[in-house]
Amino acid sequence: MKSLLVSSIEEYSGKSAVIIALGQILKERGFSVGYFKPFGIGITRIGDRFVDEDVYNTATVLQTGDALDDICPVTLDKPYVEFARSADLPELKQRVRESYTRVAAGKDIVLVESAGEYKFGKALELCDFNIASMLDLNILLVVKYTSDFVLDKILAARELLGDRLRFIIFNQLSGYKTAYVEELNERFFKQNGITLLGTLPYSPLLAGLSVREIADALHGEWLIRGKRGEEVIIEELLIGAMSPPAALKYFRRVRHAALITGGDRADLQNLALESGTIECLLLTGNLEPAATIIGRAEELGVPIILVADDTLTTIERLDEALGKARIRGAAKVKKVKELVEQFVDLDLLIAHAD
Structure with a gap:
């Protein structure tokens, strides 16, 4: 079974989520699975070391047994232009090859994650086309249907990536767009040698943020942490700027929501x-x-959670954080696995992955 590069045309399209789900399912089916991200750009501090955040999270879930330095051999530890100016490109590519060889040893398949989206790393000769060619990988594109022009972006990616672009999964799809995707598949994808593996529906749980993630995004101060802990997932946000009777109507309609309001609005706080x-x-x-x-x-x-910013700034920060929601915690991991099992044709992927 040929290893697979999971790519996207935009950042935060759900690559890590799909890899986490595929990795677990393939392991359950008896495959030995590896995980690899040649170029890590989302660097964060974990304990006493700096690692790519997605790499740390995905490797923790999949438990492939490989060293983090092998899973992600090249990390962006300085501004990109500065990194590119000083980089030894042959050395970087050799590092990627050697690490991949170690990760792939004894594995039936390695799920390789791209850096951000398919063009990232071009200056380093580590973009998805370079990586797929270097390591002989098929490419699976994970796509969010953000607008109808997503079609042009997919076809542009096909032009650059060539025949290695074999598969596509649409993520967080809702409503009428599902029918559109079926039409696009018949009219465009099949004619370009791209196999549609499935469409994952929008999930409020997967799009939500844990209370801890919200506190981190807002640099908030914990006044009460709550009995259920910091990993409670918030799926909806309400802005408390109305009268209590009006607010009550909204409170009754939502589930798993957070209320954003001033610290002096005791009436709304109590009602909430x-x-x-x-x-x-x-x-x-x-x-x-x-x-x-x-x-x-x-x-x-x-x-x-007490927030220093005003309500408008708080909402803006949360909107940005919601657009980057990651698959963390047992509830999200379980949900994305269920969705992939239900809506993705894994038998088709396995049959065509050789």
Whole structure:
């Protein structure tokens, strides 16, 4: 079974999610699975070392047994232009080859993740075309249907990546767009030698953020952490700028929601705590709530996070963070695996992957 480069035409399209799901499913089917990301760009500090965040998360879930330095041999540890100017390109490519050889040893398939999207790394000769050619990989494109012009982006990628682009999965698809994808498959994908493996529906859970991720994104201060811990997933956001009667209508319609409101709006805070649908309070303006609110939140186990920014800035930061939601925590890992099992033709992938 030929190894697979999981690529995308845009960042944050769901590559890591698909790899996590495919890796688990293939392991359950008896395949020995490796994971590899030749060029890591999302560097973060984990303990006493700097690693690509997606690499650390995916490797932790898949437990392939390989060293992180082999899984991700090239990491962007300085601004990209500075990195590219000083890089020894033959040495980088040799490092990638040697690490891949170690990761692939004894594996039936290696799931290789691209850096951001398919053009990233071109200046280093580590873009997806270079990597696929160097390591002899088929390419699976994970696509978000952000607009109808996504078709042009896919065909442009096909022109650059050539016959190695074999498969496509659409992610977070909703409504009428599913029918559009079927038409695109008949009219364009099949004619270009691209096999549509499936369409994954939009999932509020997968698009959501954990309370911990929200606190980190907002640089917030924990007032109450809550009984269910920091890994509660928030799927919806409500802005508390209305009267309590108006707010109650919204509270009844949502599930797994966070309320963004001022620290001085005790009326809305109390109503939210008693609603049963608001699972986190985000209090803006650095205004601490009344002691009675803190006490009641502690009783109910509802987290409260104090945010220094105003409400508008808080919303903007959360919008940005939601666009980059990652697959963390057991609930998300389980959900994405279920979706891939249900909506992706894995037998077709395996049959055509040789």
